Amino acid sequence: MKKIHFFLLLVILAGAFLVRLYHFDWPVADWHSWRQVDTSAVSRNFVKNGFDLLSPKFEDLSIAVSLKDNPQGYRFVEFPIYNALQAGSYVMFGHFTLEEWGRLATIFSSLLSIVFLYLLVRKYVNSRAGLFTAFFFSFIPYNVYYSRTILPDQSMVAALLVGIYFFSNWIEKTKLSIFNWQFILAVIFTALSLLFKPYALFFTLPFLYLVMRRFGLGFLKKWQIWLFLVFSTLPLGLWQMWIHQAEFLPGIARNDWLFNGNHIRFKGAFFHWLFADRISRLILGYWGLPLVLLGILSKINKKEGWLFYYFIISSLVFMTVIATGNIQHDYYQVLIIPTLAIFFGKGVDLVLEKKDVFNRWVSYLTLIIAILFMFAFGWFGIRDYYSIQHPNIIAAGQAVDELTPKDAKVVAPYGGDTTFLYHTNRQGWPVFDRSFKAFKEAGASYIAFADPTEEELNLKSLFEPVVITPEYAIFDMTKPTLEGIVAQQKTD
Numbered sequence: 001m002k003k004i005h006f007f008l009l010l011v012i013l014a015g016a017f018l019v020r021l022y023h024f025d026w027p028v029a030d031w032h033s034w035r036q037v038d039t040s041a042v043s044r045n046f047v048k049n050g051f052d053l054l055s056p057k058f059e060d061l062s063i064a065v066s067l068k069d070n071p072q073g074y075r076f077v078e079f080p081i082y083n084a085l086q087a088g089s090y091v092m093f094g095h096f097t098l099e100e101w102g103r104l105a106t107i108f109s110s111l112l113s114i115v116f117l118y119l120l121v122r123k124y125v126n127s128r129a130g131l132f133t134a135f136f137f138s139f140i141p142y143n144v145y146y147s148r149t150i151l152p153d154q155s156m157v158a159a160l161l162v163g164i165y166f167f168s169n170w171i172e173k174t175k176l177s178i179f180n181w182q183f184i185l186a187v188i189f190t191a192l193s194l195l196f197k198p199y200a201l202f203f204t205l206p207f208l209y210l211v212m213r214r215f216g217l218g219f220l221k222k223w224q225i226w227l228f229l230v231f232s233t234l235p236l237g238l239w240q241m242w243i244h245q246a247e248f249l250p251g252i253a254r255n256d257w258l259f260n261g262n263h264i265r266f267k268g269a270f271f272h273w274l275f276a277d278r279i280s281r282l283i284l285g286y287w288g289l290p291l292v293l294l295g296i297l298s299k300i301n302k303k304e305g306w307l308f309y310y311f312i313i314s315s316l317v318f319m320t321v322i323a324t325g326n327i328q329h330d331y332y333q334v335l336i337i338p339t340l341a342i343f344f345g346k347g348v349d350l351v352l353e354k355k356d357v358f359n360r361w362v363s364y365l366t367l368i369i370a371i372l373f374m375f376a377f378g379w380f381g382i383r384d385y386y387s388i389q390h391p392n393i394i395a396a397g398q399a400v401d402e403l404t405p406k407d408a409k410v411v412a413p414y415g416g417d418t419t420f421l422y423h424t425n426r427q428g429w430p431v432f433d434r435s436f437k438a439f440k441e442a443g444a445s446y447i448a449f450a451d452p453t454e455e456e457l458n459l460k461s462l463f464e465p466v467v468i469t470p471e472y473a474i475f476d477m478t479k480p481t482l483e484g485i486v487a488q489q490k491t492d
Contacts, residue, residue, distance in 0.1 A: 005122075009114075009131065009134060013111055013138070015139065016114055016138035019139065020110065022148070028150060028419070028422070029389075029390065030388060031385035034418050035329075037150075037419050038058055038422075039102070039150050039152065040150045042057065043086040045057045046083060046084065046088075047090060047098060053084060054242065055248075056251075057072065057074055058418075059418065059422060061073050062429045062433045064431055065250070065254070066252055066254055074251020076243040076253075106147060107148055109154040109158040110154045116161040117137055117342070118130040120165050125349065129348070133341045133344065133346075134341075135345075140283065140375070142283045146331055151331060151334075152197055153332075153335065155192075156193050156197040157338060159193035160189070160190070161338060162185070162189040163185075171214050172214070176225075183224075190207075191236070195236060195239065210307065257324055258325035258328075265324075273327050274327065279340070282330065283378065284340065284378070287369075287377065290370070292340055293347070294350050296347075312339055315339045318336065319333075319336070351363050393450040396424075396472030399448075400446065400474060403466055403474060404446050405445075411428055411429045411446070413429075417430060420450055440478075445477050448474045449472060452472065457473060459475050461481060463477050463481065464480075
């Protein structure tokens, strides 16, 4: 690596780190906070009750997760490596809050992605394309936001890119050896990417392409390749076998709806939401799209081959198979950002390379304007993601934490969103999924509201108020009023 390229990469990394500190210390009540607090709640449980990676738990005891009663609060989704990193850093080093350690884990994962995206593109295209790829990934507003959220997605992306890079180095060796350090790192990081989130499976196509390019169908006779497959997927398989035991089923989130639950796949809305709204508007800010398309249309060099086009195929397959999930949640597109970044880098490199086609100074000016507009419109679309739209859920949660026993179970209705419940620092229910009697039988002792309505305030006729303010209200379900006792007797 030339010194100037190394210096520029360091500048990009430093800038990437700094922009990801925006609102670093704000409470977790921003965009997609429900998924962030579900992740952070598992980490908080590790801090409180010990690091039992095989039985992760969180606060939500409702049936909303699996349509089954979940009194233990099990939370079985991805293997909790991310949570162990978040909670472990908090326990070992302190200084920052648990939530801030979660953001730092994501930030450093994204920085790792930047490095290995650069290395991949430098290896197969050139350093200039690699630097612009790293630049895009570092500063595109959509990715900046999701590179500081408490989600395992960026860690999955980072581990996947590291795995692909070391696998590409290993597969090009004259002699394949499973004792080669690049093989070992490729196995470890590929396995980690699948454990961080199984969606990494969709990006096994670049691995397959590299194998096919080297050996053709002859790879079927290469036991080393099969060993890589077994070693890298076995941890995920074991985890899935473990969590599907009968006692853990209430903690497995329903996921069948993610595929095509609303039957949107290949309909007009499917293409509009993913390609027009998410990719073109939200991620590329409109003006980045031509540069990505130029990258796709650019000439393929012999060393690169079709490798990066298999990233495109993987991205398309992922969005098609997980159709409803990608439409419902825009953070799912975090997985396709490396693909867009690669072809953005190639597109810019093409414009700068073709001096006989594009006027030099006009090219520079056009690129600067396009990139500035891309960032400006991208920021316009993403800026409200940082906002805390309902600050009173934080105030209400803090009041519950201060005014109720630490082992209390709380009903904190917020339309099924667990953000309010998380801020109470209590186990409980984020939705009314049963009667008051059933709540009490399940162990609920308090009910809290943020921005209480007149109807919700009427509960003071049934339960003794702990506190009532314009911002929140808390009622003690263990202390029914006379009217509440009479009402309960009538129900019984």
